[in-house]
Amino acid sequence: MSLLDLQNISYAYHRHRVVDGLSFHLMPGVIGCLLGPSGCGKTTVLRCIAGFEQVSGGTIRLDGKVVSDPHTHMPTEQRRVGMVFQDYALFPHLSVADNIAFGLRGDRAEQRHSRVSELLAMVDLAGEGGKFPHQLSGGQQQRVALARALAPRPRLLLLDEPFSNLDVDLRERLASDVRSILKAEGTTAILVTHDQHEAFAMADEVGIMHNGHIQQWDTPYNLYHKPSNRFVADFIGQGAFLPGEVLDAGHIRIELGVLSSTALAEEVGQCLNCRVSVLLRPDDVTHDDASGLKAEVVAKAFRGAEFLYTLKLPSGAQVLSLVPSHHNHAIGEQIGIRLDVDHVVAFHDTDPLGHPVQCSTVKQEAQVQ
Incomplete structure (x- = not known):
């Protein structure tokens, strides 16, 4: 009891x-x-x-x-x-x-x-x-x-x-x-x-x-x-939302590639072609010099063992990335990144009546799987 x-x-x-x-x-x-x-x-x-x-x-x-x-x-x-x-x-x-x-x-x-x-x-x-x-x-x-x-x-x-x-x-x-x-x-x-x-x-x-x-x-x-x-996603921790499209029950396409998850919320995974907002935490975006995905450093915060970088993507959207502090990049520098997402967190984009919004255009194929 x-x-x-x-x-x-x-x-x-x-x-x-x-x-x-x-x-x-x-x-x-x-x-x-x-x-x-x-x-x-x-x-x-x-x-x-x-x-x-x-x-x-x-x-x-x-x-x-x-x-x-x-x-x-x-x-x-x-x-x-x-x-x-x-x-x-x-x-x-x-x-x-x-x-x-x-x-x-x-x-x-x-x-x-x-x-x-x-x-x-x-x-x-x-x-x-x-x-x-x-x-x-x-x-x-x-x-x-x-x-x-x-x-x-x-x-x-x-x-x-x-x-x-x-x-x-x-x-x-x-x-x-x-x-x-x-x-x-x-x-x-x-x-x-x-x-x-x-x-x-x-x-x-x-x-x-x-x-x-x-x-x-x-x-x-x-x-x-x-x-x-x-609200909970915004309040807890740090992160940034990127627009995405539900491809099927286990995949969402965002600017940085296709995210795969068997644990998508049921109401998200079943709404094919719906527009969603995908939460990326700083630990989801990894610095990788060998990656073909590039982002521009627009801000940096030194935290001793690591930097918290604010990175601008080609679309203009921004994400955060935690990077070991021996990778000391200058503002304006382009760095390689890759996704390392264990938990895909996504929420429907809705119209004023609360209905999920469908994607109206076919997006280009994702750069990475």
């Missing part, structure tokens, strides 16, 4: 519906994430789960028990839900140890001391219990906030943009550390963030949110390689 179950929940601020018919569930021990742009409703969902807001429609269940629906609202303190806030929300007048022990006031002194010591070691702050929050770095303060939330052993932990105040490198590193801590504790958790690197470093399952809806709930791998719609 799932530990957390949201069924068709809705929530509105005044007359503005922020969350609309949203559903997902989390099994015990799983780390989930709501990922999306600002204003998509993800923090509101978290507040409804925590009990800070009451849903206007649908049902939220914890351990099978209804904690929120339009007629039921279990108080926050009865839900056994922990919360880690964006601004840490540590008590400045309490030591690190006393901050962590704050939720253990009903335990005996030796139990509190044992649990605090255990958590300090777990978050790599052993020996720092006597310090005060202002004496710690931002990353250390966030670890204290996590330890405080975990101290009473909540059945569910909620994390609201917990790393947004930290620098980029520390965010991803700390997200990975927090994941290890939650797994060690066996804690079920849900993270809210707009940063996909953070989400992928921490979560087992991720829901992409847009306008109060979940567009796709899936593993990070599937979100990247098998996006369910154009």
Whole structure:
């Protein structure tokens, strides 16, 4: 049985519906994430789960028990839900140890001391219990906030943009550390963030949110390689779309050649001669000096081990390519490329009524198969 179950929940601020018919569930021990742009409703969902807001429609269940629906609202303190806030929300007048022990006031002194010591070691702050929050770095303060939330052993932990105040490198590193801590504790958790690197470093399952809806709930791998719609494909990772034509159930022709796949979406593969937009990721376009396919370097970004090149094709369309950094090409230079596409991602081009658009002309034969 799932530990957390949201069924068709809705929530509105005044007359503005922020969350609309949203559903997902989390099994015990799983780390989930709501990922999306600002204003998509993800923090509101978290507040409804925590009990800070009451849903206007649908049902939220914890351990099978209804904690929120339009007629039921279990108080926050009865839900056994922990919360880690964006601004840490540590008590400045309490030591690190006393901050962590704050939720253990009903335990005996030796139990509190044992649990605090255990958590300090777990978050790599052993020996720092006597310090005060202002004496710690931002990353250390966030670890204290996590330890405080975990101290009473909540059945569910909620994390609201917990790393947004930290620098980029520390965010991803700390997200990975927090994941290890939650797994060690066996804690079920849900993270809210707009940063996909953070989400992928921490979560087992991720829901992409847009306008109060979940567009796709899936593993990070599937979100990247098998996006369910154009919004998810645009939001996750980097890439460029090229126009294409469906030749048959397993082949699509684009400017760079014919892509073959046995895993085309059924609705795409069965629409012969339809126009589609094909997503090419930077790792789908490989630099190859021996290739007869050429593209012009129009921009480059150095990333240490590799360059991210923006390449212009003969048609004027642009694609991205990740190239080892010892291939240092100049802007304006023509370089050889070839396709190395394992997952063909394509979406129909549609008319204003939503019908697939047919190709009206016969395109030249593809350059490569």
